[in-house]
Amino acid sequence: MDFIFIAQQSFSAALGVNTIIFALAAIGLNMHFGYTGLLNFGQAGFLAVGAYSVATLVVSFNFPLWAALLAGILNSVILALLLGLPTLRLRADYLAIVTIAAAEIIRQIARSATFNKYLGGSDGITGKFGKDFFALNPFKSGLNTPFLRYNGNDLWVVVTGWALVIVVLFVMWLLVRSPWGRVLKSIREDEEAVRSLGKNVYLYKMQSLIIGGIVGSFAGFVYALSRQSVQPDNYGTALTFFAYTVLILGGAARVFAPIAGSIIFWFLLVFIEQMLRQAVSAGYIPEWLIGVNQVGQIRFMLVGLGLMMLMIFRPQGIFGDRKELALDARA
Amino acid sequence: MPAPSQNTSRRDIALAALAGITPTPGVSKPDPIIVADHVVRKFGGLTAVNVSHLEIQRGAITALIGPNGAGKTTFFNLLTGFDQVNEGSWSFNGVKISGTPPHKVARMGMVRTFQLTKALYRLTVIDNMRLAATKQKGESILRAALPFLWNAQEKAATARSEELLTRFKLIDKRDDFAAALSGGQRKLLEMARALMVEPELVMLDEPMAGVNPALKQSLLGHIKDLREDGMTVLFVEHDMDMVRDISDWVIVMAQGVIVAEGPPNIVMRDKAVIDAYLGAHHDSTLEQDRG
Structure with missing residues (x-):
C-alpha cells in the first residue's frame, strides 16, 4: 500500500476546493441555524444561485466576471427576501419546508428544457467563464509535495478560496460578538422575549437570512469557478445536508466550526476511500467482500458510522460546549 | 411627575390620587397612563375579552385579578401587541397604540414579562x-x-x-x-431585564408563580420599589395576600368582562367578585339535599 499517496490525497482534500465550498456553505448555515435558529434546509439553493449567476451571465450574456459575481450576490439577496418575506413571521418549521422546496424548485428550473438555451438543461453549463479569474493565476506550475498536490488552476482556487474563507470568517466573528449578534442569539432562544424588549425580530431574522445566503452564494462561486462548469444535480438536497453535517461536526454556533468540520469531513472521506481502494487492490480485502466499484459508496457508510459515533460520544461537535448543549433541554 | 418629598412616598401620592374614586367598573382616573375602549377579542365562538372601558392610574400599582380563564393574560397580550383584537382601541400616554407591533410598544416605554418566564437560556445572565x-x-x-x-x-x-x-x-x-x-431567580432576572428598557409602565404576568416564600418577600419589595422609582405597575396575580399587600388598586375580570374595580379592601368584599370566584349561588342552600 502506498501510504505516501494516501497521505497526499487525504491532506490535499482536507485543504482542497471541496473543503472550501463546504466550509463557506456551512458558515452561511451557521449564521442561519447556529446563531439565529433559522432552519434553512435550502442552502443548496443559495449555492445554485451563486454558481448559475456566474456561469449563465458570463457564457450567455457576456457579462464580465466581476459583474457576474456582483449579480450573483444580488440574486442571493433576492432569494433570501423571497424565502423570508412570507415565512419569517411564521413558526420556524415553515421556513424549513419552504427552503427545502425552494432549493428543489431552483434545481428543477435549472435542468428544465424550457431554459435550455440559457441554463443548459440537465447537462448544465460548461465553458471558459472563469478565464478572467484564471488569467490572474500566478501559480502556473502547481504544487507537488509529499503531503499536498494541486495542479496550477486548483492551487489558485485553493489560495484565493482560503483567503475568501478567512475574510468571511473574520467578518462573521466581528458580527456575532457584537450587540447585533447578541440579538440573533436571543432570537434563537426565545423570539417573544426579544420582541418584548423592543427589538424588531423580523428585521433581524431577515438580515441573518440574507447574510448567510450571500455566504452560501460565495460557496457557489467557488464551486462553479473551480470546475469551470455547473451541473444542476450538484445542487440537490444532499449538498445542504452535507453542509449541515459539516456544521454540526464542528459544533453549531462556534465561529471556527464550519472550517474544522469541513476539513475533517473531507479528510475522512478521501482517507477512507483511498485506504479501501488500496486495500482492495492489494488483496487485503477480498474482492467478494468489497469490490473496487463499491468503495465510493462504502466510504459514505463508514463516514456515516463515524458521525454517529461522534454524535453519541461528543454531541456538541468538536468546538461545542457540552454544558451549553445540555441547557437546550429547557430545564 | 412630582418628586416625592421626604415624608410622602409615591405610595401615599398614588393612594391620595385614587382616594375619592367611586369603585365601579370603568370608572375614570385623575391621571390615566392607559385608556382602553371596547376591547374585544374572540377565539371562535368564545369571547375571551370584552372590556368596555378601562383606565390605569399612573404611578400606582394596579392588580388585575380574576379566576382562571377570565381573560387576564389575553388582555395583557392585546395591550402589548402580542395578540390582535377583533375590535376596540387603547392609548398609552394619550397616544393610540392599538395595532402597534410589540417591539414598538416596548420602545414606547411599556414593557411586559411573561407568565412562563422567558429567560434566554444559552445566554449568560449579563448578556x-x-x-x-x-x-x-x-x-x-x-x-x-x-x-x-x-x-x-x-x-x-x-x-x-x-x-x-x-x-x-x-x-x-x-x-x-x-x-x-x-425558577425564582429567572423571575428576578426577567424583571431586572425589563427595567433595562427604562419603562414607564411595567406589566408583570404572574410574577409570583412558582416562587418560594423567601424570594416572594424580596420580589414584593422590588415591585414596590418600581413605584417609588416613578414607574407604573400593572400585574396579573392569583396570590391574594400579595394583591392585598402591594396593590393600590385592583381590577377584577371574570369571563372577559371587568366585574369590579377599587381599592383592595373594598374589592375583596364586593359581591360580584365573590360570585366570580365562588359562583353566584355558593351560599344558598341546596334544597334537594335536605330531603
Whole structure:
C-alpha cells in the first residue's frame, strides 16, 4: 500500500476546493441555524444561485466576471427576501419546508428544457467563464509535495478560496460578538422575549437570512469557478445536508466550526476511500467482500458510522460546549 | 411627575390620587397612563375579552385579578401587541397604540414579562441584561462589525446591567448561563431585564408563580420599589395576600368582562367578585339535599 499517496490525497482534500465550498456553505448555515435558529434546509439553493449567476451571465450574456459575481450576490439577496418575506413571521418549521422546496424548485428550473438555451438543461453549463479569474493565476506550475498536490488552476482556487474563507470568517466573528449578534442569539432562544424588549425580530431574522445566503452564494462561486462548469444535480438536497453535517461536526454556533468540520469531513472521506481502494487492490480485502466499484459508496457508510459515533460520544461537535448543549433541554 | 418629598412616598401620592374614586367598573382616573375602549377579542365562538372601558392610574400599582380563564393574560397580550383584537382601541400616554407591533410598544416605554418566564437560556445572565438596553448602535448591522462605534455604549450598558443585577441580588450569577438559575431567580432576572428598557409602565404576568416564600418577600419589595422609582405597575396575580399587600388598586375580570374595580379592601368584599370566584349561588342552600 502506498501510504505516501494516501497521505497526499487525504491532506490535499482536507485543504482542497471541496473543503472550501463546504466550509463557506456551512458558515452561511451557521449564521442561519447556529446563531439565529433559522432552519434553512435550502442552502443548496443559495449555492445554485451563486454558481448559475456566474456561469449563465458570463457564457450567455457576456457579462464580465466581476459583474457576474456582483449579480450573483444580488440574486442571493433576492432569494433570501423571497424565502423570508412570507415565512419569517411564521413558526420556524415553515421556513424549513419552504427552503427545502425552494432549493428543489431552483434545481428543477435549472435542468428544465424550457431554459435550455440559457441554463443548459440537465447537462448544465460548461465553458471558459472563469478565464478572467484564471488569467490572474500566478501559480502556473502547481504544487507537488509529499503531503499536498494541486495542479496550477486548483492551487489558485485553493489560495484565493482560503483567503475568501478567512475574510468571511473574520467578518462573521466581528458580527456575532457584537450587540447585533447578541440579538440573533436571543432570537434563537426565545423570539417573544426579544420582541418584548423592543427589538424588531423580523428585521433581524431577515438580515441573518440574507447574510448567510450571500455566504452560501460565495460557496457557489467557488464551486462553479473551480470546475469551470455547473451541473444542476450538484445542487440537490444532499449538498445542504452535507453542509449541515459539516456544521454540526464542528459544533453549531462556534465561529471556527464550519472550517474544522469541513476539513475533517473531507479528510475522512478521501482517507477512507483511498485506504479501501488500496486495500482492495492489494488483496487485503477480498474482492467478494468489497469490490473496487463499491468503495465510493462504502466510504459514505463508514463516514456515516463515524458521525454517529461522534454524535453519541461528543454531541456538541468538536468546538461545542457540552454544558451549553445540555441547557437546550429547557430545564 | 412630582418628586416625592421626604415624608410622602409615591405610595401615599398614588393612594391620595385614587382616594375619592367611586369603585365601579370603568370608572375614570385623575391621571390615566392607559385608556382602553371596547376591547374585544374572540377565539371562535368564545369571547375571551370584552372590556368596555378601562383606565390605569399612573404611578400606582394596579392588580388585575380574576379566576382562571377570565381573560387576564389575553388582555395583557392585546395591550402589548402580542395578540390582535377583533375590535376596540387603547392609548398609552394619550397616544393610540392599538395595532402597534410589540417591539414598538416596548420602545414606547411599556414593557411586559411573561407568565412562563422567558429567560434566554444559552445566554449568560449579563448578556440577558445587556440585550435589553435601548437604542444600541451596535445592534445595527451596518455598525455591528465596527466595535469602536459602540464600545463606549456597551460599557455603559454593562455598568447599568451590573447595577441592576446587584440590586436584584443576581450579581454572583453574572457569567452563568440563564438556564442555570432557579425558577425564582429567572423571575428576578426577567424583571431586572425589563427595567433595562427604562419603562414607564411595567406589566408583570404572574410574577409570583412558582416562587418560594423567601424570594416572594424580596420580589414584593422590588415591585414596590418600581413605584417609588416613578414607574407604573400593572400585574396579573392569583396570590391574594400579595394583591392585598402591594396593590393600590385592583381590577377584577371574570369571563372577559371587568366585574369590579377599587381599592383592595373594598374589592375583596364586593359581591360580584365573590360570585366570580365562588359562583353566584355558593351560599344558598341546596334544597334537594335536605330531603
